[in-house]
Amino acid sequence: MLPQIPRPAVLMPVGAAGSGKSTFARAFPPSWILSADSLRGQIADDPGDQAASQDAWTALHLLLGYRLRRARSAVVDATNTGVADRRALLDIADQHGVPAVAVTMPATREQCHRRNRIRPAARRVPASVLDRQFDLAAVSHQALLDEGFSAVHCAADLPVLRHVLQRAAASGREHGAPDVRAAFGDDLAAFLTWEPDSGPGDWYGALAIGGESLAIRQVEREYDFGFEAGVRCWQPLCPAPAWTPVRDAADLLAAYDGLPTDDITCDACDT
Ligand SMILES: Nc1ncnc2c1ncn2[C@@H]1O[C@H](COP(=O)(O)OP(=O)(O)O)[C@@H](O)[C@H]1O
Ligand SMILES: [Mg+2]
Structure with a gap:
């Protein structure tokens, strides 16, 4: 679908809240998306319930393994800003011989803050948390390659919008049906x-x-x-x-x- 991305692959957007990770993930088939927020929501009825994080991550790691075992790609929709969090995902990718691709988000700190501020309260993160996420996400492409990623791309350099437009144009949705x-x-x-x-x-x-x-x-x-x-x-x-x-x-x-x-x-x- 995107020539820059091998199949299968584990895609890991790396970015603070509001940097556009979930939006980026939606460019890929829904079955690919493993979202820490969604799993927290499925487990505890609240995507922001941090007390459900450990269970959500256990579930996410399991699902990732099940997909990779079938040579199915995955997009891990989480901040992916912690080295240890990335390490755990890279290890699962390694065990299945599937390349991991990091995708850095081009949004500025101000853009992240602005988008975070206009979110519903339940989905907003404290400004100080966002700042810390943003600092951590500013990891260099070389550092990510050294961690074991087989490739690192900036989301701005991937033709994801074109891909989504192409998918919509090919979807064959009935023309003229009332909205x-x-x-x-x-x-x-x-x-x-x-x-x-x-x-x-x-x-x-x-x-x-x-x-x-x-x-x-x-x-x-x-x-x-x-x-x-x-x-x-x-x-x-x-x-x-x-x-x-x-x-x-x-x-x-x-x-x-x-x-x-x-x-x-x-x-x-x-x-
Ligand atoms: N490339 C972009 N340009 C402009 N707005 C964007 C872009 N990507 C995401 N957004 C908007 O920013 C907000 C946060 O995006 P989201 O994907 O939910 O971020 P994250 O998952 O990283 O927290 C959403 O309202 C989304 O529509
Ligand atoms: Mg998100």
Whole structure:
């Protein structure tokens, strides 16, 4: 994928909080990413719970070994600023004969502080901690090579943005499908499926989980390009599909509860 990176490899971004490590990691397939924060979150429901660190690292080392045993690449999304932390990862890479590649982050100290300050409180690190991380991350490429890394790159020199653009262009995402994310958020969008033969123009689908579903449509009309949710007709006993406009998740909930916040249009009664 990136000519500069051997396959398999263990990639280790080295940088302070806010230096862009997790963003860099997301340029690679999700299955590659071993994140100390995510594992702390999975173990203790809080990515910042330092009391869960030791368990998270034990899990990370195990997962890394399992991937490398299968000649699968990994990106270790952690600060990787401590020599001993890097040593442990380098040893696992060595045991499996997989090259380790260090990636230094080009962000300045001020950029890291600025990004750290605007983070949600739970994900912010104290300024003094960030300063120490930044000092430690300023390790020279030669020192990293001496530790046993087979290559050291600065993230700025790797064409990761191009790679991500290429991946998106090749992903074959259906063109013209209505943007449910913008209206209803990522959480709900994950449960929405459009019917295979709907669109372009009129889109029919449903939010569906298990045996429950809420019909959703977006019908092209001159006056409205919004979404509608399936509800019961305003005429008691009418079995025809009826629809009500929905603008956000609260409207969807109201439609689901049979208490729509807007007019109901019935496919049979209102034509
Ligand atoms: N190259 C970049 N240029 C501008 N902003 C960036 C860049 N990389 C990351 N960011 C932004 O900086 C913030 C911190 O990035 P993140 O990847 O979470 O850092 P880290 O994982 O090192 O703490 C995020 O809001 C992200 O969008
Ligand atoms: Mg991060």
